[in-house]
Amino acid sequence: MGQLPSKARAVIIGGGVIGCSVAYHLTKLGWSDVVLLERKQLTSGTTWHAAGLIAQLRATQNMTRLAKYSQELYGALEGETGVATGFKRVGSITAALTPARREEILRQAAMARAFGVEVEEITPEEVCAKYPHVETEGMAGAVYLPKDGQGDPANIALALAKGARARGAVVAERVKATGVARAGRRITAVDWVGEDGSTGQIEAEHVINCAGMWGREMGRMLGSNVPLQACEHFYIVTEAVPGLRELPVLRIPDEYAYYKEDAGKILLGAFEPVAKPWALDGIPENFEFDQLPEDFDHFEPILEMAVKRLPLLAEAGIHTFFNGPESFTPDDAYHLGQAPEMDNVWVAAGFNSIGIQSAGGAGMALAQWMEDGQRPFDLGDVDIARMQPFQGNKTYLAERSTETLGLLYADHFPYRQKATARGIRRSPLHAHLLEHGAVMGEFAGWERANWFADPGQPREYRYAWGRQNWFDNQAAEHAAIRAGVGLYDMSSFGKIRVEGPEAEAFMNHVCSAQMAVPVGKIVYTQFLNPRGGIEADVTVTRLSETAYLVVTPAATRLADETWLRRHTGDRMVVITDVTAGEAVLALMGPKAREVLQAVSPNDFSNETHPFGMAREIEIGMGLARAHRVSYVGELGWELYVSAEMAGHVFEALMEAGAAFGVKLCGLHAMDSCRIEKGFRHFGHDITCEDHVLEAGLGFAVKTDKPDFIGRDAVLRKKEEGLKLRMLQFRLTDPEPLLYHAEPILREGAIVGYLTSGNYGHHLGGAIGLGYVPCAGESPADLLASTYEIDVAGRRIKAEASLKPMYDPSGARTKS
Known part of the structure; x- marks a missing residue:
């Protein structure tokens, strides 16, 4: 080990593929004083045993953008550094064995078209032509992505490290970060110790946690919360198969398996439904290029299915049975970005078995974020700030991680709820809602009533891509809000x-x-x-x-x-x-005023309590603060009640509301009402890269006041004109359902995709929101066009509107 500098602009902790990528991209931006500290040897944690699958398509446009960037980078790295990355575009096949999975992969294929990813729907016969060894029995359909690839994980990391070194970075192996000096919300220095016993300290402007499965503990040292848990991950490698040619990657998610041809052998990997968390008491200090004990009993059910699917496995013989740890996060999205608790601590960790395909793009995005002081584009899916403080709890992580690994290959049904680590955050009204038939979903750890079961109806989700078992319940709740009065719990906000x-x-x-x-x-x-x-x-x-x-x-x-x-x-x-401190009950609908008047002596007339005002009121025998505002487009109040009075106020409202037909509603109904009204949903319809004017929210911006963040950008956009506009769409066929990311076609050509979707029970069809290019066009030009939405490969005609299709004037909220 050479002499380490005493100061650095950035200290990166962790020498796996993501740490090497961050170092590479920071130096590419001109950050020459970058130091990477690796406790053992580069790639010795998870990277060295990764399968090296490099797919393009991810769940959102920006995650796809990053995956595509990774591919392009790895293809060019060998020429830059001389290190062979093994990257080749072999293509990938995903096969469905059930009608539900076929619907899923066809929706994914439609999404791929919207994101500019080349994709083909292929038949089982075409699967066999591309992958001659596979047994196609039971296949309901498949998709082929010709530009997917694979690579050598360790060499990709070493190439990135070499590129970083060439631009001045110091990459120090066998040097462990052991502590920090801290001043308020900043780390000022990182302490280190070498395997040779040497010690030192590096003053640092920025510290980046790329510690992989050590990321949680490293986060604690750096004053930040990084929820992740290592799990055992199994694969086998066969003996060499004579005559085996280069093959695409094959995924059979219904059998929890993927197959990769590598140097004339087959690698069979698994994402089993119930995973095994590892090292709950801490990772051994001497862990380096290690593997875990075999657990053939755990892997055997998957191998049995695999031998039937790929009969050559029975003849080839197993050369290697491998069990190695990989880190998983509570929601199967990796952690990237600035730690909320600190001002100069950054995180890139928890890659959920897709670290190789993610690392190039993630390293680029984080480096650009650090350079500019703001995200280069929307990274909400992976931003570490989405994690709630409690999610760093060890017991929670151990339980949730048994599920998250398997969810990678589970059916990705809409509205699918996590089954593990539930019941942690509860509204003060939780027990009351359950008594009335609430079916709970989980969101940011909160148990929330998503819909209410009828008497005798099973209180459970039965997942499907079509109408799920609660569709009629949502319709009835939606109707109550539109025509009568609905009551729902918003305490989690x-x-x-x-x-x-x-x-x-x-x-x-x-x-x-x-x-x-x-x-x-x-x-x-x-x-x-x-x-x-x-x-x-x-x-x-x-x-x-x-x-x-x-x-x-x-x-x-x-x-x-x-x-x-x-x-x-x-x-x-x-x-x-x-x-x-406060529960929030939303009382919404044309009869909301009558219910409130029956339970409170206060005056709720427009003159006394106009829309957009809040005031203290008496309610039942308690007190509340009544906010006249609505996210569903109806007359209504959000009632803020101190937690200890919430149960009483709920009971008073239910008792008084009975005479007016008050109906308890869930958040699914709230969402279907809001999308009819064209209200935007943050994180889907509006993000950090969506301009407020193009989102149609200019009415909420007051440029006549000085010095607010973004004012200059709003004024510039007004001068330049809009390049995009958000439109609302309604399918003219009442049967298909919309969720999100369905392609928008204008005059037969894809021009965008839906940012959110739900069913408009009042409007009589599925409703979606999405941006459409409009440079140089008037609103009339936009609306004169013919629109269709691609639903799993079917083009469905859609009406388009700039104004809300429901109550465009907003009269109902002010009635």
Whole structure:
């Protein structure tokens, strides 16, 4: 080991493929003083035994963009560094054995077309032509992606490391990061010790946690939460098969298996339904290029299916039975980005068995984020800020990880709920809702009533790609909100109190709307970034001259709070998460006023309580704060009740509401109502790379006030004109269902994809939202076109609208 520098702009901890990629990309951006510390030897954790599958298609456009970037990078690395990466485009086949899986892969193929990924639907006979050794019995269909590939994982990492070294990075093996010096929200230095006993400290401007399956413990050392858990991952490699030619990668997810030809042998890997978490008491200190004990009993059911699917396995003989650990996150998406708890700690870890195909793009995206101080594009799927603080709990991770590995190859049904590690975060109304038939889903750890079962109806999800068992329940709840009155629990939504003598000035700086409003006023607004993209979509209520309440989606509470904290500067404000302090009951529908009047002595007329105002009220024998606002497009109030009174208020509303036919509703109905009204859903319809004007939210932006983040970008866009517009679509055929990512066709050509979808029970068809290019076009030009939506390969005619198809004037909310 040579002499390590005493200072560095960036210290990367972990020398697997992602650490090497971050070093490579930072140096490519001109960061020459980069140090990578690897406790043992490069690739010795997980990278060395990875299968090296490199697919292009991911679940979202940007994740696909990153995977495609990885492929292009690996193809060019050998020429740059002289290190053979083994990258070759062999193609991949995914075969379905059930009608449900066939629907899934056809929807994925449609999504691939929207994302610009080459894909073909092929028959079982064509599968056999491309993969002659496979038994096609039971195959319901398949898709082929000709540009998918495979590579040599260790050499890819070593090539990246060599490229980084060539541009000045120091890559130090057998040097362990052992501690840090910290000042507030910053790490100032990293302590290290070498295997030879040498020690030192490196002052650091930035520290990047690329520690792989050690990422959780390293996160703790760096003052941050990185929820991941190592699991055992099994594969076998056959003896050499005479005459075996180069083959595409073959995936049979219904049998939990994938097959890769490698140097005349077959590698069979598995993602079994119930996984085995590993090293719950910590990873052994001497772990290096190690494998775990064989567990043939665990692997045998998969091997039995595989031998029938690929009979040559029975003849070839097993050369290697391999069991190696890989890290998995609670939601099967990797962790990338700036740690919410710290201002100079970054994370790239937890790659859920797709680290090789992800590392090139993830390293590029993180390096660009560090260079610019903002995300280069929407990375919400993988942003570490999505993780809730409790998700770092060891017991939780151990239980959840038994499921997440298997979910990679499970049916990816819409609305599929996690089955493990449930019941952690509960609304104060949880037991009341269960008593009335609630069927719970889980979101950011919260148990939420998604729909209500009828008496005698099983309280469970029965998953399908078509109408699921709760479709009629959602329709009835939807109808109650539209025609009568519905009551649903919104307690899981984040509540952030911003308070202090400079609260108004601060809120005007971070919000695009005007915050100098009377006490009690509710303002719908966005937090914008300097590009005019949407970082948060919130309502803000002025509680007093010096206090505001910011209400956020449940999943983005931490991210939104972090955004606020990072922009306080020296302003005198205090930011507090008060989510758990209040339950929230939404009473919505044309009869909402009558129900409230029956349970409260207060006046709920338009004159006394207009739309967009909040005030304290009596309710039953308790108190609440009534916010007149709606996410479903109807007359209604969100009732904020201190947690200890929530049960009483719920009972009072149900008792008084009985005379008006009040119906308990779930969040599925809330979503179907909001999409009819064209309301945007953060994380899907609006993200950090969607300009607020192109999202159709210009009405919420007040450029006549100075100095708010994103103001210049809004003014520029007004001058330049819009390049995209968000449209609402309704399928004219009432049968097909929309979820998200279905391609939008304009005059027969793909022009975009749906950002969200649900069924419009009032409008009588599936509804979707999505952006359509419009440079130089008027709204009339856009709407004069013919539109179709591609649903699993079927083109369905769709009506398009710029205005909400339901109640376009907004009269119902103000009635």
